[in-house]
Amino acid sequence: MSEPLVQIENAVKRFKTPAKGILSVLDGLSIAFAKGEFVCLLGPSGCGKSTLLNAIAGQERLDAGEIRIGGTTKPIAGESLRVAMVWQSDSLLPWKTAQANVEFSLLVSGIKGNQRQQRALKWLQAVGLQGFEAYYPAQLSEGMRQRVSLAAALSIEPDLLLMDEPFGALDVYTKLQIEKEVVRLWEAMDATIIMVTHDVQEAVALADRVIMLTARPTTVAFETRIDLPRPRDLDRIYGDPRFHTKVSELWQALTNPG
Amino acid sequence: MAGVDESRLSCLSRRAWSLAAARLGLVLLVLLGWELGTRSGFIDPFYFSTPSRVLVTVIEWAHEGLLFGNLAVTLGQATTGFIVGTLLGIVLGFSFAANPCIDAVLQPFITILNALPRIAFAPLIILWFGLGFLSKVVIVVSLVFFVVFFNTYRGFKEINPTIIKNARLLGATKAQMMLHIYLPATLAWTFASLRVSVGFAIIAAVLGEYIGASAGIGHMIDNAQANFDATGVMAGLLVLTVTVALLDALLSVIERRYSLRGSR
Numbered sequence: 001m002s003e004p005l006v007q008i009e010n011a012v013k014r015f016k017t018p019a020k021g022i023l024s025v026l027d028g029l030s031i032a033f034a035k036g037e038f039v040c041l042l043g044p045s046g047c048g049k050s051t052l053l054n055a056i057a058g059q060e061r062l063d064a065g066e067i068r069i070g071g072t073t074k075p076i077a078g079e080s081l082r083v084a085m086v087w088q089s090d091s092l093l094p095w096k097t098a099q100a101n102v103e104f105s106l107l108v109s110g111i112k113g114n115q116r117q118q119r120a121l122k123w124l125q126a127v128g129l130q131g132f133e134a135y136y137p138a139q140l141s142e143g144m145r146q147r148v149s150l151a152a153a154l155s156i157e158p159d160l161l162l163m164d165e166p167f168g169a170l171d172v173y174t175k176l177q178i179e180k181e182v183v184r185l186w187e188a189m190d191a192t193i194i195m196v197t198h199d200v201q202e203a204v205a206l207a208d209r210v211i212m213l214t215a216r217p218t219t220v221a222f223e224t225r226i227d228l229p230r231p232r233d234l235d236r237i238y239g240d241p242r243f244h245t246k247v248s249e250l251w252q253a254l255t256n257p258g
Numbered sequence: 259m260a261g262v263d264e265s266r267l268s269c270l271s272r273r274a275w276s277l278a279a280a281r282l283g284l285v286l287l288v289l290l291g292w293e294l295g296t297r298s299g300f301i302d303p304f305y306f307s308t309p310s311r312v313l314v315t316v317i318e319w320a321h322e323g324l325l326f327g328n329l330a331v332t333l334g335q336a337t338t339g340f341i342v343g344t345l346l347g348i349v350l351g352f353s354f355a356a357n358p359c360i361d362a363v364l365q366p367f368i369t370i371l372n373a374l375p376r377i378a379f380a381p382l383i384i385l386w387f388g389l390g391f392l393s394k395v396v397i398v399v400s401l402v403f404f405v406v407f408f409n410t411y412r413g414f415k416e417i418n419p420t421i422i423k424n425a426r427l428l429g430a431t432k433a434q435m436m437l438h439i440y441l442p443a444t445l446a447w448t449f450a451s452l453r454v455s456v457g458f459a460i461i462a463a464v465l466g467e468y469i470g471a472s473a474g475i476g477h478m479i480d481n482a483q484a485n486f487d488a489t490g491v492m493a494g495l496l497v498l499t500v501t502v503a504l505l506d507a508l509l510s511v512i513e514r515r516y517s518l519r520g521s522r
């Protein structure tokens with residue numbers, strides 16, 4: 001394995017509670033993510049998964065410890081290493097159409113003007129939104145808005161893609177279609193993906209490695225490599241016995257912690 | 259899809275028509291009761307006038323060339339004050355929200371100024387700025403500014419923080435953030451405040467005229483009142499009501515056009 005792309009060392013994060021106390025969310029958490037790896041994070045609600053992703057994205061300050069991306073703790077400025085994130089909550093601009101939202105991501109990432117429209121259309125199509133380019137977010141369903149965010153994040157062809165429950169609002173079938181698309185694109189473009197999910201099967205189907213986090217203050221409870229062969233065919237993988245062995249292994253760890 | 263929409267629309271408009279008819283009926287009923295009440299001696303026309311006399315007076319004003327000249331004066335003052343107040347409100351509301359320093363120092367003063375009963379200052383403003391156009395504009399600005407200021411300020415502060423984090427992560431420059439995030443987010447709120455401030459602008463101009471002026475609808479009402487002419491007062495009120503209602507309808511059409519994009 002090459003040098004890690006993302007290295008989290010002794011990360012500490014505390015929040016003030018409304019009752020003037022202190023809530024310790026991260027207390028000396030260390031994880032490394034290799035370049036080109038697809039990692040899924042699982043963990044109980046409120047354990048600090050979003051906080052961790054926000055910190056990796058440089059949008060939440062740690063109280064101690066550090067996060068190095070590409071060997072540096074400096075905030076990453078776009079060009080050398082592109083980072084994109086699909087946020088747990090809505091991040092679309094309500095006053096721009098679906099297409100204009102994707103084009104906005106491309107614009108601020110410094111993509112040249114003549115490419116933006118073409119790329120936006122291509123990625124909206126990839127997430128199954130052709131025909132909805134001119135819709136405003138208020139006119140789209142929640143799952144469709146998530147897909148616009150996904151298209152926007154993928155369109156800049158990031159080196160590091162952070163995803164916070166990106167498929168939470170999708171039905172099983174649409175989810176499978178989008179997952180297939182993400183896996184196909186990722187296998188083609190060699191990005192590093194860190195994805196938070198609550199779905200054990202999804203984690204096993206997509207990831208190279210699954211990390212299970214404990215409740216607050218969160219630490220790594222359990223991690224396992226998913227050595228199912230690549231390229232993966234998500235239509236078939238759910239019938240693969242090795243897939244089911246992995247899923248039940250993870251369930252075991254979930255239900256019998258420690 | 260278009261078919262579904264159209265049938266719903268036609269159903270809506272049919273309902274809108276019957277609603278409008280019901281409302282009109284109610285107004286006619288009240289007017290009729292008023293008219294009959296004065297004719298039969300139940301209501302004293304000296305204090306309450308009658309609908310027919312009010313209407314005749316308005317028509318007479320129009321014939322004598324009083325109506326449109328005075329209305330133009332009032333609307334001119336209201337419009338000028340409205341534009342100045344709105345621009346000031348947008349610029350200052352934006353600057354305050356975008357600069358925590360300015361905000362921290364000056365915000366309490368703005369709040370206090372807003373809490374002052376500015377209507378009570380109208381006589382002072384007339385004393386300082388004279389009986390003419392300028393004093394009315396200042397009164398209008400003093401009302402419109404605060405409505406727009408607070409809405410603009412709030413619009414800026416209510417921007418979804420995830421949008422800002424996402425743009426920053428992707429490397430958006432300050433100028434891009436201004437143009438694509440802060441301005442559109444803020445202006446949606448500003449726009450929502452305009453309908454309220456149009457009413458305020460006209461009330462403020464009329465109030466100024468009422469206190470001291472030589473022209474305008476407020477001045478006409480004041481004159482009529484000085485002559486114990488209830489019909490004249492009512493006629494002035496009627497002109498104002500119709501004007502504000504027309505302006506409001508115009509703005510609501512514009513608002514409906516643009517609200518789809520802002521609403522969430």
Ligand SMILES: Nc1ncnc2c1ncn2[C@@H]1O[C@H](COP(=O)(O)OP(=O)(O)OP(=O)(O)O)[C@@H](O)[C@H]1O
Nearest residue numbers: 015016025043044045046047048049050051052088
């Ligand atoms: N800005 C904040 N101020 C105070 N406490 C916060 C803040 N943000 C998060 N927290 C607290 O930190 C803890 C972790 O929050 P976080 O959003 O990271 O959880 P999560 O693991 O993403 O949960 P979920 O799976 O429900 O999304 C929670 O207990 C939450 O109350």
Ligand SMILES: [Mg+2]
Nearest residue numbers: 049050088164
């Ligand atoms: Mg979360």
